[in-house]
Amino acid sequence: MSTALIKNLQAWNTKNGSVIQSLAAPVLVIAILALMVLPIPPWLLDTFFTLNIATALMVMMIAAYMVKPLDFAAFPSVLLLTTLMRLSLNVASTRVVLMEGHTGPGAAGAVIEAFGHFLIGGNFAVGLIVFAILVVINFVVITKGAERIAEVSARFTLDAMPGKQMAVDADLNAGLIDEPEAKRRRLEVQEEANFFGSMDGASKFVRGDAMAGILILVITIVGGFIIGMAQHGLSAGEAANSYILLAVGDALVAQIPGLLISVAAAMVISRVGKDNNTGQQIAAQMLGTPRALAITAAILIMLGLIPNMPHTVFLGMGSLFAYGAWLIYRRNQKTAEQAQSGGAAEAPMPGALAAPQQDSEATWDDLQPVDLLGLELGYRLIALVDKKRQGDLLTRIKGVRRKFAQEVGFLPPAVHVRDNLELKPSAYRLTLRGVMVGEGEAFPGMYLAINPGGISTPLIGTPTTDPAFGLPAHWIDERQKEAAQMAGFTVVDSETVMATHLSHLMQTHAAKLLSRNEVQQLVEHVAKSAPKLIEEVIPKMVPITSFQKVLQLLLEDAVHIRDIRTIIETLAEHATSTQDPVELARRVRIALAPAIVQQIYGPTRELNVIAIEPGLERLLVQALGNPQAPSLDPGVADLLTQRAAEVANKQEELGMPACLLVPDAIRNAIARLVRRVAPRLQVLAHSEIPETHTIRIGPILKGANA
Numbered sequence: 001m002s003t004a005l006i007k008n009l010q011a012w013n014t015k016n017g018s019v020i021q022s023l024a025a026p027v028l029v030i031a032i033l034a035l036m037v038l039p040i041p042p043w044l045l046d047t048f049f050t051l052n053i054a055t056a057l058m059v060m061m062i063a064a065y066m067v068k069p070l071d072f073a074a075f076p077s078v079l080l081l082t083t084l085m086r087l088s089l090n091v092a093s094t095r096v097v098l099m100e101g102h103t104g105p106g107a108a109g110a111v112i113e114a115f116g117h118f119l120i121g122g123n124f125a126v127g128l129i130v131f132a133i134l135v136v137i138n139f140v141v142i143t144k145g146a147e148r149i150a151e152v153s154a155r156f157t158l159d160a161m162p163g164k165q166m167a168v169d170a171d172l173n174a175g176l177i178d179e180p181e182a183k184r185r186r187l188e189v190q191e192e193a194n195f196f197g198s199m200d201g202a203s204k205f206v207r208g209d210a211m212a213g214i215l216i217l218v219i220t221i222v223g224g225f226i227i228g229m230a231q232h233g234l235s236a237g238e239a240a241n242s243y244i245l246l247a248v249g250d251a252l253v254a255q256i257p258g259l260l261i262s263v264a265a266a267m268v269i270s271r272v273g274k275d276n277n278t279g280q281q282i283a284a285q286m287l288g289t290p291r292a293l294a295i296t297a298a299i300l301i302m303l304g305l306i307p308n309m310p311h312t313v314f315l316g317m318g319s320l321f322a323y324g325a326w327l328i329y330r331r332n333q334k335t336a337e338q339a340q341s342g343g344a345a346e347a348p349m350p351g352a353l354a355a356p357q358q359d360s361e362a363t364w365d366d367l368q369p370v371d372l373l374g375l376e377l378g379y380r381l382i383a384l385v386d387k388k389r390q391g392d393l394l395t396r397i398k399g400v401r402r403k404f405a406q407e408v409g410f411l412p413p414a415v416h417v418r419d420n421l422e423l424k425p426s427a428y429r430l431t432l433r434g435v436m437v438g439e440g441e442a443f444p445g446m447y448l449a450i451n452p453g454g455i456s457t458p459l460i461g462t463p464t465t466d467p468a469f470g471l472p473a474h475w476i477d478e479r480q481k482e483a484a485q486m487a488g489f490t491v492v493d494s495e496t497v498m499a500t501h502l503s504h505l506m507q508t509h510a511a512k513l514l515s516r517n518e519v520q521q522l523v524e525h526v527a528k529s530a531p532k533l534i535e536e537v538i539p540k541m542v543p544i545t546s547f548q549k550v551l552q553l554l555l556e557d558a559v560h561i562r563d564i565r566t567i568i569e570t571l572a573e574h575a576t577s578t579q580d581p582v583e584l585a586r587r588v589r590i591a592l593a594p595a596i597v598q599q600i601y602g603p604t605r606e607l608n609v610i611a612i613e614p615g616l617e618r619l620l621v622q623a624l625g626n627p628q629a630p631s632l633d634p635g636v637a638d639l640l641t642q643r644a645a646e647v648a649n650k651q652e653e654l655g656m657p658a659c660l661l662v663p664d665a666i667r668n669a670i671a672r673l674v675r676r677v678a679p680r681l682q683v684l685a686h687s688e689i690p691e692t693h694t695i696r697i698g699p700i701l702k703g704a705n706a
Helices: 002-037 042-065 075-103 110-119 124-173 179-230 236-269 278-286 290-304 311-345 379-385 393-408 478-487 494-508 516-529 531-537 544-556 564-574 581-591 593-601 614-624 634-653 664-674
Strands: 373-377 416-419 427-432 435-441 447-450 462-465 472-476 490-493 606-612 659-662 682-685 694-701
Touching: 042 075, 042 236, 075 179, 075 236, 124 179, 124 236, 179 236, 290 311, 373 379, 373 494, 379 393, 379 416, 379 494, 393 416, 393 494, 427 494, 435 494, 447 478, 447 494, 472 478, 478 490, 490 494, 516 531, 516 544, 516 564, 531 564, 544 564, 544 581, 564 581, 581 593, 581 664, 581 682, 593 682, 606 614, 606 634, 614 634, 614 664, 634 664, 634 694, 659 664, 664 682
Parallel strands: 373 416, 606 659, 606 694, 659 682
Antiparallel strands: 373 427, 427 435, 447 472, 447 490, 462 472
C-alpha cells in the first residue's frame, strides 16, 4: 500500500506540477496588472519589493553561469515580465506615497523608508544625485551598449544563418553527422537567430524602463508637493522632507533591480564562446598568462616607489600580482613537464621486454580475438583521436562507416583503433583480420597537397605519394595551403588523409568485411521492413552460407548490394533450379544490370566500352567457357592482362570509365584474370547491358599477332 501511495503521489506531483508551471506566466501577468490598479498595503509592497530584488539577483546569477546564450533562451520573456513588475510596483508605491506621504517617511513601507534613510542618510538632495548617477550608468553606459550589441548580433546572426545551414547539410552529405544531429543543429541555428532577434527588441524594454523611472520620479515629486501643500497644509520644507524623500527612496528601490537586469542583459548579449561560463572564461583568459600579471606587478611596484605615493597600497597590490604570476608560471611549467614525461613514457627502450603484470595462471580471457578491421597509430598520431586535444579522427571514422553503409549496402564492422609503438612516430597501419592491407604516414598540423595531374607549380614541402590512390603529393605547412589551393592542388589535413585511405581500403576489401555476423545483421534489418520475404527465402530456399557467398561475389566485382530486396527476390526466383553461388550471383547481376551500369557510367545512355578482338574472343571462349577444354595458355593470359591494364589506364586518363564487354560464358573468368593488374577495370557481360542503353565500341584488345 505504501509503495502504491508513493507512486500515486509522484504521478500527481508530476501532472499538477506541469499544470502549475503552465499557469505561472498568466497568473504573474494578472498579478502585475492588479498591482497597477488595486490599492496595496505597505507590508505587501515590502514583500513585492523584496521579490523584485531577489528576482533581479537570480536573473543576473543565471546570466553569469550560462555557457551559451541559448541556455537562457527565455531571457527576452523574463526581461519583459521583470520590467512590467518594476513598473507596476512603481505605480503602486507612487499611489501609496501620494495618499499617505504626509504621515511620515514610513508611509510606503519599510523597504522604501530603509532606502531613504540608510542609503542616502535621509538627505533627499543626496538621493537625487545618487539616482541621477545610477540612471546615467544604466541608461547611457549599460543599456546603450547592450542595445547596440543586440542590434549587431541580430543582424550578423540572420546574415550567417544560410551559411550555417549549408554547413550542416555539407556535414550530413559528407557522413560526418547523422540525420537527427543535422535536425538538432538546424533547430539550434533557427533558435539562435530567433533569440538574438528577440533580444534586439527586448533591449528596448530596458531603455524604456530607465526613461520611465525618471518620469515617475518627477511626477511623484511634483504631485507630492501639490498634494502636501494644497490638501494637507504642509509647508514647502515639510513637503520636501516627506514626499521627495519617499519618491527618491521609491526610485532607488526600483532602479537598483533595473540596473541588475540591465547588467544581466548585457552579459547575455556580449557572451562569446560556448565552452565555459563567464567566470571561468574570464579567469582562464585573464589569469592564464603569467607575463601580463608580472608586467602589471612591476608597474605597480614602480609606482609605489615614487615619493608621496601611497606606498603600502601600491607595493602590497604589486606583491600580490607578482605572487600570482609566479604561481601561474609554476603551474604551467609542471603541466609541461608532466606532458613531456608522459610522451616519453609511451616509447619503450628498443629491445626491452614487457614484464608480466601479474603472477597468475593463463586463462582463456588472455586470448584476444583478431580485429576484423584495425587502425594502428604511431605515438605522434595519438593526439588525432584525443578529443581533449581537439582530435576528430574518430568522428571521421564514424562518418566513413556511415557513408560506406549508405553506398555499399551493409554496415561494416567497427574500426578498432590502438597505438603501436613499433611503428614510426608519424606512421599508421590498416589491418584486415590482423593482416596489414595498407600503411602510410601523417603529420598533425600539416597538409597534404595532392597533384590531380598536370600541375607543374613547385611547392615547398616534403614530396610523397597519396596513400590511397598513389598520386604525387607534398606535405606542406599551413603557410603554403592557400598558394597550393590556388595552383590547383587538392589540399587536405592529416585526418582526411587517413579517413580517405581507410574508406578506399574498405571499398576495395568490401567482400572480406562481409562476415557471417554482418550478413545475419543485414538479414535481421531487412526482416523489419519485409518479414515475409525473408521468411520465405532465407534460410528456407537459400542457406545463409550461400547467401553470404553470393553477396561476397557481387562485392568482389564492386557491385553494391543496396538493393537487397531485388537480390533476395532474384534468389527466390532461381533457387529452385540451382544452388551454385556463382550461377546465382550471375543471375543477380543481370537483375541488377541497370544499377550496375549507372554505378559505372552515371545517367548517360550511350556506353563507351572496351571490346576484345573476335579471334582472341573465340580463343578465350574455347579455353575459359568449357570446363573440359584445355586451360588458357599462360602467355595469352599474361598478354591479355597486360593490354587490359594499358587500355584501362588510357581510358581513365581520357576521363572515361574503363569497362570491358565480354560474352556471358567468360565474364567471371575474365573478371578474376584482370582484377589483380587492373582493379578499376569493370567487366560486363552482354546480358548485363539494359535494353534502354546503347553501346559504342571504343578500344579493342588484340591478340599477339596484332
